[in-house]
Amino acid sequence: MNCSLASIEFSAVLIHVIKIVVLVFVVILPMVAYSVWAERKVSAIIQDRVGPNRVGIPFTKISLAGLGQPIADGVKFLLKEDLTPGHVNKLYFWLAPALTMVPAILTCAVLPFGSELFGEKMVVADLNVGPLFIFAIASLSVYGIVLAGWSSNSKYPFLGGIRSSSQMISYEISLGLSLVPVLLIFGELNLSTIVEEQSKNGWLLLPLWGEGAVWNGGWDRFFLFFPACIAFIVFTTSIFAETNRLPFDLPECETELVAGYHTEYSSMKFALFFLGEYAAMIIGSGLIVTLFLGGWSLPFGWDAGLMKMAGNPEQVPWWLGLMHIATFLGKVIAFIIFFIWVRWTLPRFRYDQLMKLGWIVFFELALLNIFITAGILILTRP
Amino acid sequence: MPIVVQRPRLTIAEKCYFPAIMKGLRITLGHAIRILLRKKKVTMQYPEAKWDDHLPEHYRGAPALVTDEHDRERCVSCQLCEFICPPRAITIIPEEIPAGDEWQKVEKRPKIFDIDMIRCIYCGMCEEVCPEQAIFLRKDYAITGVSREEMVHDKKKLYEIGGRREGLVNKWNELK
Amino acid sequence: MSLLFYIFSGVMLVFGLLVVVNRNPVSSALSLVVSFMGLAALFITLNAYFIGVIQILVYTGAVMVLFLFIIMLLDIKSEQCRKLNYVAMGGGVMIVLAFVAQLTMILAGYAPGKQRLVELPGDAAVHQDVKRVGEALFTHFNFHLQLLGVLLLIATIGVVVLSRRQGEGN
Numbered sequence: 001m002n003c004s005l006a007s008i009e010f011s012a013v014l015i016h017v018i019k020i021v022v023l024v025f026v027v028i029l030p031m032v033a034y035s036v037w038a039e040r041k042v043s044a045i046i047q048d049r050v051g052p053n054r055v056g057i058p059f060t061k062i063s064l065a066g067l068g069q070p071i072a073d074g075v076k077f078l079l080k081e082d083l084t085p086g087h088v089n090k091l092y093f094w095l096a097p098a099l100t101m102v103p104a105i106l107t108c109a110v111l112p113f114g115s116e117l118f119g120e121k122m123v124v125a126d127l128n129v130g131p132l133f134i135f136a137i138a139s140l141s142v143y144g145i146v147l148a149g150w151s152s153n154s155k156y157p158f159l160g161g162i163r164s165s166s167q168m169i170s171y172e173i174s175l176g177l178s179l180v181p182v183l184l185i186f187g188e189l190n191l192s193t194i195v196e197e198q199s200k201n202g203w204l205l206l207p208l209w210g211e212g213a214v215w216n217g218g219w220d221r222f223f224l225f226f227p228a229c230i231a232f233i234v235f236t237t238s239i240f241a242e243t244n245r246l247p248f249d250l251p252e253c254e255t256e257l258v259a260g261y262h263t264e265y266s267s268m269k270f271a272l273f274f275l276g277e278y279a280a281m282i283i284g285s286g287l288i289v290t291l292f293l294g295g296w297s298l299p300f301g302w303d304a305g306l307m308k309m310a311g312n313p314e315q316v317p318w319w320l321g322l323m324h325i326a327t328f329l330g331k332v333i334a335f336i337i338f339f340i341w342v343r344w345t346l347p348r349f350r351y352d353q354l355m356k357l358g359w360i361v362f363f364e365l366a367l368l369n370i371f372i373t374a375g376i377l378i379l380t381r382p
Numbered sequence: 383m384p385i386v387v388q389r390p391r392l393t394i395a396e397k398c399y400f401p402a403i404m405k406g407l408r409i410t411l412g413h414a415i416r417i418l419l420r421k422k423k424v425t426m427q428y429p430e431a432k433w434d435d436h437l438p439e440h441y442r443g444a445p446a447l448v449t450d451e452h453d454r455e456r457c458v459s460c461q462l463c464e465f466i467c468p469p470r471a472i473t474i475i476p477e478e479i480p481a482g483d484e485w486q487k488v489e490k491r492p493k494i495f496d497i498d499m500i501r502c503i504y505c506g507m508c509e510e511v512c513p514e515q516a517i518f519l520r521k522d523y524a525i526t527g528v529s530r531e532e533m534v535h536d537k538k539k540l541y542e543i544g545g546r547r548e549g550l551v552n553k554w555n556e557l558k
Numbered sequence: 559m560s561l562l563f564y565i566f567s568g569v570m571l572v573f574g575l576l577v578v579v580n581r582n583p584v585s586s587a588l589s590l591v592v593s594f595m596g597l598a599a600l601f602i603t604l605n606a607y608f609i610g611v612i613q614i615l616v617y618t619g620a621v622m623v624l625f626l627f628i629i630m631l632l633d634i635k636s637e638q639c640r641k642l643n644y645v646a647m648g649g650g651v652m653i654v655l656a657f658v659a660q661l662t663m664i665l666a667g668y669a670p671g672k673q674r675l676v677e678l679p680g681d682a683a684v685h686q687d688v689k690r691v692g693e694a695l696f697t698h699f700n701f702h703l704q705l706l707g708v709l710l711l712i713a714t715i716g717v718v719v720l721s722r723r724q725g726e727g728n
Contacts, residue, residue: 045417046410050425139619345410
């Protein structure tokens with residue numbers, strides 16, 4: 001068998017470990033910290049305030065527009081008293097924060113965050129069931145919230161946990177169904193291949209070059225643009241609901257439930273919930289970018305042009321590889337800012353409105369979208 | 383009698399939320415851009431920039447004791463302010479002015495006059511009640527300290543803040 | 559390969575046992591979740607990524623969450639305080655032992671079981687397992703699939719009708 005332990009080469013393991021460590025500790029965690037900063041800063045400018053602008057390099061007067069704030073916050077979380085109330089179920093109370101953080105980090109394993117760097121594919125696990133893997137792991141993150149709500153042994157967290165689990169189950173359906181048309185269009189479940197396809201033939205929401213463009217005979221993509229837009233809207237909204245972000249943050253709705261499922265938590269355990277939420281948001285944006293907006297690829301078919309410029313058609317030059325990583329991160333950051341922008345604009349939905357939207361509108365819309373897409377595919381790609 | 387509130391009938395555009403969401407996003411984006419381009423300045427960077435020059439005449443800051451034009455302490459230890467003080471922040475222990483003093487005929491002065499600034503609510507009742515015009519609310523507002531003891535203003539500190547106030551002050555004028 | 563197999567089947571068996579032994583229903587449900595994860599891992603070590611991922615997605619991600627949802631609404635204290643019925647426990651253990659013994663005896667005598675399994679074809683063929691499952695389902699087993707769909711539809715309609723009737727009674 002090709003996966004016996006002895007046959008795994010040491011260098012391959014080392015490369016994987018480097019990829020995982022760099023991705024998690026150099027990319028994702030700082031991004032989580034700085035998206036908290038971005039959240040505060042964007043909310044501030046939206047509300048005509050200034051936002052954090054003091055903390056910079058310690059012991060100096062350099063403030064760097066408050067960029068030191070996330071580090072100070074992190075230190076504060078670590079140093080705060082970690083209080084475990086007497087009435088909780090200890091084991092699950094300790095397990096719950098980890099169970100929200102771990103799935104969020106795990107899902108980034110299949111996201112292709114760049115094309116190639118020195119001949120090495122920039123994805124931790126190039127699975128051929130990428131989107132399914134993400135759904136499977138993301139569906140586990142509900143356990144953390146449910147357990148936090150239940151083990152806290154008090155009313156508000158419990159209601160938060162109940163709300164969260166029913167919300168996540170409901171929106172997982174529209175999330176999965178809205179993705180089916182996308183997979184139908186690409187005929188592929190491997191995220192790297194999906195991105196490569198978009199790099200060559202136009203992003204799903206921007207089919208303007210390669211075979212996807214109308215003037216190059218891409219009539220199918222022209223007609224498929226409409227279902228793709230529906231899929232995009234349903235998918236993005238469901239991601240909002242899945243990550244418990246406003247306008248769907250009923251599980252931690254401050255006005256009714258104090259803080260929902262993490263009411264009883266303090267210090268680093270609370271921080272893990274907080275970070276888990278932001279990590280899920282980053283992964284969600286990464287997934288949207290990968291599926292609908294071409295992942296790491298540059299627009300207008302510049303990838304092919306730059307490859308031609310570099311000469312060697314087989315190997316992606318290192319500068320292009322870095323450029324691809326930067327493109328991916330740039331798109332993800334733009335999406336995170338969109339998430340934040342929406343959060344500070346829209347009021348919260350009522351719970352029955354939320355359920356109605358999930359079950360009556362999005363579920364049917366996504367289902368209908370599958371049929372529309374399949375019909376167009378039959379007509380245009382005989 | 384119960385009042386039945388008729389829910390408004392929504393049009394299709396309103397039902398699908400989308401135009402409203404876009405409108406909201408446009409408004410918040412407008413605010414964000416206005417702040418980013420510094421077309422509008424709302425926040426004052428507090429410790430560097432202060433509002434002190436714009437404080438109104440009737441601003442009620444920290445209470446303080448004052449002396450008159452002869453540097454006599456105006457307070458005669460009547461303890462009215464101590465009684466009127468709603469949070470009981472003022473403690474006064476009176477003392478007799480010894481014979482041979484220039485102001486012997488005044489008879490009493492405070493030996494200890496403490497205002498606990500943790501308790502003080504800046505209501506200005508002490509100023510209103512004082513028959514001798516000895517206590518006034520000044521414009522100091524940043525009263526800070528690292529211990530509870532530090533937050534108690536004693537007589538010396540109160541005179542330091544209050545300083546000297548000459549002549550009679552009409553407390554019921556337009557500004558107060 | 560075999561090491562991973564033993565680790566994951568160990569995990570499965572231990573947590574499977576915990577499902578029965580635990581007095582706390584929430585612990586039981588979570589043990590079942592871990593047991594399912596072990597099963598998914600076993601599928602993945604066999605290169606059946608699709609089945610493994612679907613195992614997590616459907617069983618741990620959806621079915622068990624609903625289970626947990628219901629269990630959380632129960633009165634757990636009364637469940638924990640219930641007395642053990644030693645006769646029933648003894649009987650249960652006996653039945654399990656008898657079943658395991660029977661299974662071992664039959665399997666030991668099963669001749670094709672002694673053969674080594676055919677090695678799976680290389681990565682390229684296995685990589686398309688979603689496609690293969692899909693093809694098998696929609697060509698060979700199309701009728702069965704449709705039949706299952708109808709059955710599920712009947713169940714869904716039944717639930718809707720039943721819950722409706724209860725609502726009208728109130």
